[in-house]
Amino acid sequence: MQNAFLGPVIGTLKQYHDMRFNKGYDETKPLSLICPWLTKKPVSENTLMSNLSTTYKILGPGMILLKHYISLKDQVDIVNICEKWGVGPGGFYIPRYENGEQLRLRMMCFGRNWDPVTRYEKHVRSDGSEPPPLPSELTSLAETTIQDAQAHLDELPSMHPDICLVNFYSPIYGRLGLHQDSDESSDSLQRGSPVVSISIGDSAEFLYGHTSDESKLNSVYLQSGDVLIFGGKSRLIFHGVNQVFPYTSPLPLLQQTALRPGRLNLTFRQV
Numbered sequence: 001m002q003n004a005f006l007g008p009v010i011g012t013l014k015q016y017h018d019m020r021f022n023k024g025y026d027e028t029k030p031l032s033l034i035c036p037w038l039t040k041k042p043v044s045e046n047t048l049m050s051n052l053s054t055t056y057k058i059l060g061p062g063m064i065l066l067k068h069y070i071s072l073k074d075q076v077d078i079v080n081i082c083e084k085w086g087v088g089p090g091g092f093y094i095p096r097y098e099n100g101e102q103l104r105l106r107m108m109c110f111g112r113n114w115d116p117v118t119r120y121e122k123h124v125r126s127d128g129s130e131p132p133p134l135p136s137e138l139t140s141l142a143e144t145t146i147q148d149a150q151a152h153l154d155e156l157p158s159m160h161p162d163i164c165l166v167n168f169y170s171p172i173y174g175r176l177g178l179h180q181d182s183d184e185s186s187d188s189l190q191r192g193s194p195v196v197s198i199s200i201g202d203s204a205e206f207l208y209g210h211t212s213d214e215s216k217l218n219s220v221y222l223q224s225g226d227v228l229i230f231g232g233k234s235r236l237i238f239h240g241v242n243q244v245f246p247y248t249s250p251l252p253l254l255q256q257t258a259l260r261p262g263r264l265n266l267t268f269r270q271v
């Protein structure tokens with residue numbers, strides 16, 4: 001089943017990522033999203049504007065997948081915003097669960113602080129840093145996305161995000177176990193205020209369902225530029241990232257950003 005999703009391993013992408021082996025591997029900013037061994041290449045405006053056509057699929061009540069929704073230009077801007085804030089105070093770190101085990105991703109928050117142990121309780125992280133403000137470009141993008149989704153799914157409630165969680169998964173190792181996003185206020189959860197999830201970079205297999213029984217879950221393939229929204233009756237679905245597929249990022253995105261191998265995911269919520 002898992003291999004059904006494995007896209008073709010495109011030689012150019014592999015070559016692009018494997019360049020580090022020729023250049024030497026100096027990791028001075030290990031949590032940066034950018035490959036220190038790559039230089040950005042200009043990509044023509046035409047390429048950045050030539051988007052795949054957007055389609056949508058309703059996955060359940062209050063749950064919709066907008067395929068190829070985020071333009072390449074916006075994907076580039078998002079990578080640059082996350083990199084700008086991600087390498088400073090309040091930027092990317094590897095969070096731990098209560099039992100001390102590390103999550104298999106790096107994370108940062110915009111707007112408010114959330115972590116797997118203190119949830120939304122602490123505004124300041126244990127390293128003393130505070131999350132950077134939620135950039136208005138990101139807020140507008142999330143709100144517009146919901147409006148567009150509401151045109152197909154009228155039971156989808158509105159949402160004005162006050163937090164954006166950013167995860168970065170390395171290919172092969174990166175994953176996120178099955179969970180519910182249930183730390184937001186009871187008011188937000190009861191309203192079914194949607195979670196808006198944007199995927200950028202490598203593709204992933206996302207599992208979801210109304211049960212924690214892994215054998216009964218559905219799975220969907222999330223690609224760079226896809227947006228998954230779950231609100232209304234699907235707000236409390238169990239979900240997780242089963243695997244990230246290497247060499248599946250769009251090449252112009254890599255050339256324009258020097259994004260390292262892996263998958264960036266942004267989830268917007270209203271606490």
Ligand SMILES: O=C(O)CCC(=O)C(=O)O
Pocket residue numbers: 165167176181197206239240241265267
């Ligand atoms: O990476 C994803 O697609 C999901 C992220 C997620 O579920 C979360 O951050 O709560």
Ligand SMILES: [Fe+2]
Pocket residue numbers: 179180181239
């Ligand atoms: Fe989640």
